[in-house]
Amino acid sequence: MGKTTGFMEYGRSNYEKISPEERITNWDEMREETTEEKIRTQAARCMSCGIPFCSAGIMLPNGASGCPLHNLIPEWNDMVYRGQWREAYERLTLTNPFPEFTGRVCPAPCEGSCTLGHIDEPVTISSIEYEIIEHAFQNGWVKPAKAPATGKRIAVVGSGPAGMATAHYLTSVGHAVTVFERNDRPGGLLMYGIPNMKLDKDIIQRRISILEEAGVSFVCNTEVGKDISSQELVDTYDAVVLCGGATQARGINAEGNDLKGVHMAMDFLKANTQNILADETKESSISAKGKNVIVIGGGDTGTDCVGTSIRQGANSVFQFEIMPKAPDKRDVDTNPWPEWPKKLKTDYGQEEAIYLTGSDPRNYEINTTKFEGNEAGEVTAVHTTQIEWKRDAVGRLNPVPVEGTEKVWKADLVLLAMGFTGPEDTIPDELALQRDFRSNILAKENEYTTNVDKVFACGDMRRGQSLVVWALQEGKLAAREVDRFLTGNSNIN
Known part of the structure; x- marks a missing residue:
């Protein structure tokens, strides 16, 4: 010490x-x-x-x-x-x-x-x-992790944090790894789901270059299940690791949700990053410039939408959260240490909105009931009502509208940042993979094996929407199990 x-x-x-x-x-x-x-x-x-x-x-x-x-x-x-x-x-x-x-x-x-x-x-x-x-x-200490070739070939589907971690560890013990990515650049969520002001894309490319030097091959603009079949990977490689994430975005069941100007948050963030990487002097294909923006969702992605909208030059930005406002301090009775402290966090996006307007953009316990549009089919307003959380007869909390709290908000751009429901269906359906009650791919804890021989799953595709740090851990442990499957033992810890 x-x-x-x-x-x-x-x-x-x-x-x-x-x-x-x-x-x-x-x-x-x-x-x-x-x-x-x-x-x-x-x-x-x-x-x-x-x-x-x-x-x-x-x-x-x-x-x-x-x-x-x-x-x-x-x-x-x-x-x-x-x-x-x-x-x-x-x-x-x-x-x-x-x-x-x-x-x-x-x-x-x-x-x-x-x-x-x-x-x-x-x-x-x-x-x-x-x-x-x-x-x-x-200081030049970060070097590629290499080992004598084993002759084993592994396909990794998805180049987000779980896929990159899986590739890193499998390459470090001598296996040949090919990572398939449907986007034009590797990185997955890190590249297109997190804005540049939080994670500069040169930082991702710096790591990608090290992985490539170690021997990892990245195949971009190739969607497994569309450009190449999942079964072809199973037939061609010694093992397949599914790291495609939980990319099925949660929508909203409200009248007018199909109006022009209502977008999934990830589509908005991806378009902005692509614009920056190409030529940031141009306007993004989904832009908040001069618009009244409503962000529905109070998590990190919602904050990223607020910060991005402000930088694009939005006229106004408001953020809706259906849950109650968190306490300023940890409630030691219901949320004791060492649990993660559930307390109010004012992140960078809210700080910037407060700087510009003098008020926090967040509105709590608010439910969106309807999207209003014009004759051109463009969104012009969002209808909301305040809610209270009340328990039903079996003790479950449900949102109950508060009479007389209806409100109409001007809106030219609505961004849905309400999380994800699980992985997309293409690969699981093609391979007939078993899934859990949340639709995630069913793979054994600490083994990462699916019901299909040679096929492993890890990260958000297995555990559901989670943190980058969990994706790295799952990628590491899945690599260990693949190595053990191929060689009989593993030194990956």
Whole structure:
């Protein structure tokens, strides 16, 4: 333990974001540069607990607790405090293949279960992780993972975080991996689902290039089940790993949902990123410029839609959330530590809206009842009502409209950011894969095997919509099981 009394001497200092005034003028990442002294001071706050709950990655009754990758957090915190950056990098990447992604976009469940966070503010684990991997890239420590060829060939379907992790680990033990991606660039959700100001696309390409140097082959603009059959992959390769994600977006059952100007959030975000990568001086094919925007959905994707709309020059932006407003602090009776703290978070998109308008764009316990349009079939307004959550006869909570709270909102663009219902049907139907009650591909926990020989599944396609960090862990463990299936044992942990 580097600094025995560090947690008593130093307060938490989050990484600084570029001011809203400046950052809304561009698509650059929002993180301000910091000093090594500040990071080492923050690392000194780690208590080096006897039981590091931050590393647990377990499921509790009300959700996950700790890091799903089981990162050795106290160990690399101590190394950073001592200035041992190379050792910290090596320790971090024992468990995390891509810290540059999690250090940018993970909500840090590790911090939610930090022991110091039980009595004070938690350690800035995410920021320290970010600094470790960026030190590694700057110093040339990040190298391709290679091994003598085994002669085994694996097809990975989907190049998002689960697919990239699967490919990384299988290549590291000598297997030949081909990753099929239906988009024009690898990266999946990382490339087209997360805006550039949160995850610069050059960061993804930096990692893709390392994977290619290691021997991974990416085949883009190729949709499995359409451009090449799923069965052909099963017949051609020694194993197939399905990492296609839970990409079936949840729609809304309201009159007028087919009007022009009502879009799925991912279509909007993808179009904007494609525009930036091509030529950001042009207007995106789905643009908020000069429009009154309504974002339906209060999660991270909804926030990304708010931030993107603001940068595109929206006239106004409002965000609807059907759930109640979260408390400012953790409710220790219903949401005790070390569970993930369910409390109000004002993210970058809301910060920017507040800067521009003076008010939070979020509206809670509000239900959309109808979309209104003009003669051209374009959306012009959204009808809503406030709701209350009440229990029915069997104790289930249901939204009940509050009489007299009906309201009409001007809208030229409506973005549906209400999550995902599961994987698309094409591949599961073609291979006759068994599915669970949520429509996810049924694959055994910790084995990742499906009912079809040689076919494995992991990530959101298996567990449903989840975090990037869970996708990385599932990709790692699925790679281990594929390696074991092909060789009889595995050194992937």
